[in-house]
Amino acid sequence: MVNVSKNRCVGCGLCVDVCSQDAIVISIGIANIEKEKCVECQACLQECPQEAIMFIENMNLVVAFGTNDGNTLKSDHHVGMSKYFKVYQFSDGKEEFVEQRSNVKYKEDELKTHGDPGKAKATASALGNVDVLIGRMFGPNISRLRNKFICAVVRKDTIEEAIQTVHENINEIIEEKSKKDRRGIILK
Ligand code: SF4
Numbered sequence: 107m108v109n110v111s112k113n114r115c116v117g118c119g120l121c122v123d124v125c126s127q128d129a130i131v132i133s134i135g136i137a138n139i140e141k142e143k144c145v146e147c148q149a150c151l152q153e154c155p156q157e158a159i160m161f162i163e164n165m166n167l168v169v170a171f172g173t174n175d176g177n178t179l180k181s182d183h184h185v186g187m188s189k190y191f192k193v194y195q196f197s198d199g200k201e202e203f204v205e206q207r208s209n210v211k212y213k214e215d216e217l218k219t220h221g222d223p224g225k226a227k228a229t230a231s232a233l234g235n236v237d238v239l240i241g242r243m244f245g246p247n248i249s250r251l252r253n254k255f256i257c258a259v260v261r262k263d264t265i266e267e268a269i270q271t272v273h274e275n276i277n278e279i280i281e282e283k284s285k286k287d288r289r290g291i292i293l294k
């Protein structure tokens with residue numbers, strides 16, 4: 107799939123001019139690609155002065171959202187203290203709910219200090235096959251967690267809003283995944 111980063115696109119329209127399929131429209135200053143028209147020729151990638159367009163092959167990411175109630179992101183503590191992780195599979199511009207996973211060790215973790223390696227291990231064991239961990243905030247263990255997962259802050263209230271934010275930041279997430287020395291990222 108070919109995807110435009112909303113954080114990089116300045117709306118210049120150069121990609122529109124080069125697209126032989128009329129697959130790109132500028133809306134509210136941002137390029138949007140109509141996926142049903144796009145033939146993935148990648149001509150627009152070369153033309154973009156902002157490097158805002160990315161070709162993503164076989165996009166498949168497992169994304170977990172830290173939550174206490176299943177609907178909103180945990181906001182009163184860091185993501186490792188969430189009661190549950192709501193897990194979704196993101197592929198080719200869509201997401202599918204997989205499961206709500208219990209963070210079974212979050213209660214015993216309350217007894218440990220922030221940044222305790224055991225806490226990071228407990229969080230990692232609950233997350234398993236996850237690629238991306240989404241939370242409103244992370245604790246000191248982010249330096250351990252980011253080696254296993256892409257750790258991303260989303261400052262939205264609901265998981266529904268956070269899902270939309272993930273879709274809008276797929277380019278940034280894929281870029282971070284390929285890095286050796288990852289940092290936590292903020293998705294806008
Ligand atoms: S060329 Fe790049 S910056 Fe310009 S509108 Fe297209 S995606 Fe946006």
Ligand code: SF4
Pocket residue numbers: 108124125126127128129130139143144145146147148149150151
């Ligand atoms: S990849 Fe090709 S067909 Fe698709 S939007 Fe870009 S220029 Fe158009």
